[in-house]
Amino acid sequence: MDMLEMKKALFEGGIVGAGGAGFPTYAKLSDQAETIILNCAECEPLIKVDRQLMIDYVDEVLFGMQMLVDTLGAKEGIIAIKKSYVTSIQAVNSRIANYKSLKLHILPDIYPAGDEVILIYETTKKVVPQGKIPILVGCVVVNVETVLNIYRKITKDENVTTKFITVAGLVKNPITVEVPVGIMVKDLIDLAGGFTTEDYVMIMGGPMTGKICSAPDIVTKTTKAILVLPPTCPPITMRKSTTRNNLRAAMSACSQCSMCTSLCPRNLLGSAIKPHEFMRAIANGITYNVEPFINSFFCVSCGLCEMYSCHQGLSPRRLLDEYKNGLRAKGVKPPDKPNKPTNELREERKVPEHRLINRLGLAKFDLAAPMAKCEMNIKEVKLLLRQCIGAPCSASVKVGDKVSQGQVVGKPPEGALGVILHASLTGTVTAVNDSFITISKQ
Numbered sequence: 390m391d392m393l394e395m396k397k398a399l400f401e402g403g404i405v406g407a408g409g410a411g412f413p414t415y416a417k418l419s420d421q422a423e424t425i426i427l428n429c430a431e432c433e434p435l436i437k438v439d440r441q442l443m444i445d446y447v448d449e450v451l452f453g454m455q456m457l458v459d460t461l462g463a464k465e466g467i468i469a470i471k472k473s474y475v476t477s478i479q480a481v482n483s484r485i486a487n488y489k490s491l492k493l494h495i496l497p498d499i500y501p502a503g504d505e506v507i508l509i510y511e512t513t514k515k516v517v518p519q520g521k522i523p524i525l526v527g528c529v530v531v532n533v534e535t536v537l538n539i540y541r542k543i544t545k546d547e548n549v550t551t552k553f554i555t556v557a558g559l560v561k562n563p564i565t566v567e568v569p570v571g572i573m574v575k576d577l578i579d580l581a582g583g584f585t586t587e588d589y590v591m592i593m594g595g596p597m598t599g600k601i602c603s604a605p606d607i608v609t610k611t612t613k614a615i616l617v618l619p620p621t622c623p624p625i626t627m628r629k630s631t632t633r634n635n636l637r638a639a640m641s642a643c644s645q646c647s648m649c650t651s652l653c654p655r656n657l658l659g660s661a662i663k664p665h666e667f668m669r670a671i672a673n674g675i676t677y678n679v680e681p682f683i684n685s686f687f688c689v690s691c692g693l694c695e696m697y698s699c700h701q702g703l704s705p706r707r708l709l710d711e712y713k714n715g716l717r718a719k720g721v722k723p724p725d726k727p728n729k730p731t732n733e734l735r736e737e738r739k740v741p742e743h744r745l746i747n748r749l750g751l752a753k754f755d756l757a758a759p760m761a762k763c764e765m766n767i768k769e770v771k772l773l774l775r776q777c778i779g780a781p782c783s784a785s786v787k788v789g790d791k792v793s794q795g796q797v798v799g800k801p802p803e804g805a806l807g808v809i810l811h812a813s814l815t816g817t818v819t820a821v822n823d824s825f826i827t828i829s830k831q
């Protein structure tokens with residue numbers, strides 16, 4: 390198989406980054422790639438998907454990685470796994486000698502090790518220039534589940550119709566489970582035995598970057614976790630504060646200690662983002678210097694500044710998000726700025742994940758969420774037409790059509806960035822509109 394054939398297969402298989410961002414995977418493939426890096430770092434605390442896939446599907450994932458290296462003509466594939474994932478490391482060590490181009494790299498247990506710019510630096514010591522993409526330094530980063538999906542498509546012609554998800558927190562049996570794309574959050578909570586309390590808030594995704602969700606919300610190809618958390622824990626209280634309150638707090642309480650900048654993972658790699666300067670500028674209405682505002686483009690919203698670094702409980706990330714989204718909406722583009730040298734204190738300033746978990750008040754929820762094979766009686770799925778970064782699909786089915794699992798039900802516009810959408814349930818199409826397709830079991 391050559392690269393163009395693989396791109397076509399991944400497009401037709403509906404494969405997007407399963408690690409959270411949802412970039413169509415075919416668009417990442419390039420003959421400029423020298424190194425393919427497997428991201429087995431889990432993006433955020435409490436998520437237990439990738440480490441378990443690396444055990445249960447070690448041969449499939451390593452085979453998929455070797456296939457990517459061969460197809461792209463890369464020099465090597467790096468299997469990057471966090472140090473604490475001992476069983477996953479053992480599984481890889483027991484098989485990796487069978488794959489000529491693959492090597493293992495042990496990552497430190499830091500946050501955000503799963504950020505691809507941080508991952509590339511940790512594994513290769515190359516710095517992706519701020520605002521640019523990994524291929525500029527010859528790297529392609531792929532998530533474990535994404536590689537499993539590539540393996541399934543290329544070797545078995547299986548399209549993406551399922552998603553692996555961790556359900557954790559205030560549920561009776563924390564689990565990690567493979568479910569059809571398009572089921573409801575409520576279905577996942579049932580699989581985990583239900584809530585242990587009536588006083589909770591749910592997050593779809595991780596505690597740092599996930600979004601508050603509710604029972605009828607829908608699982609997509611990028612859903613990685615459902616966390617059920619107490620309303621009083623920092624990840625929830627921070628999300629509930631308004632921009633107005635965040636700004637007022639910045640005006641009255643930012644001491645300009647610059648701890649947010651000192652620990653910012655991107656700033657430590659020489660990026661121009663300096664959250665303390667941004668806070669000073671917005672809190673004091675500074676207009677003579679636009680740099681702190683323009684540099685907001687280089688914040689990747691990891692959340693470390695507000696969830697960990699700031700001793701005053703302020704929200705640089707949320708204010709930066711607000712500002713850069715406003716700039717983007719007005720069509721402003723990020724400036725072309727070279728990185729400064731990597732900070733020589735970077736090693737000492739990495740944030741250990743266990744400390745972050747303690748700071749977030751989540752230590753009691755950091756429990757095993759074992760991979761479970763659950764009996765599911767899913768009667769209906771709702772497939773969102775937007776499943777990835779890029780163009781949404783248009784439905785290619787109509788109400789009353791009979792569809793089988795894996796059958797094409799939606800396509801992106803010709804030539805647009807996007808992937809094909811497939812039925813995740815065998816049944817009848819019962820609703821179609823601009824946002825979703827509903828399929829009900831007969």
Ligand code: SF4
Pocket residue numbers: 642643644645646647648649650664665668698699700701702703704705
């Ligand atoms: S860490 Fe908090 S108080 Fe210190 S400069 Fe940053 S926002 Fe201000």
Ligand code: SF4
Pocket residue numbers: 649652653654655656662663664687688689690691692693694695705706709
């Ligand atoms: S969220 Fe904060 S710590 Fe993370 S990249 Fe942005 S400024 Fe840096």
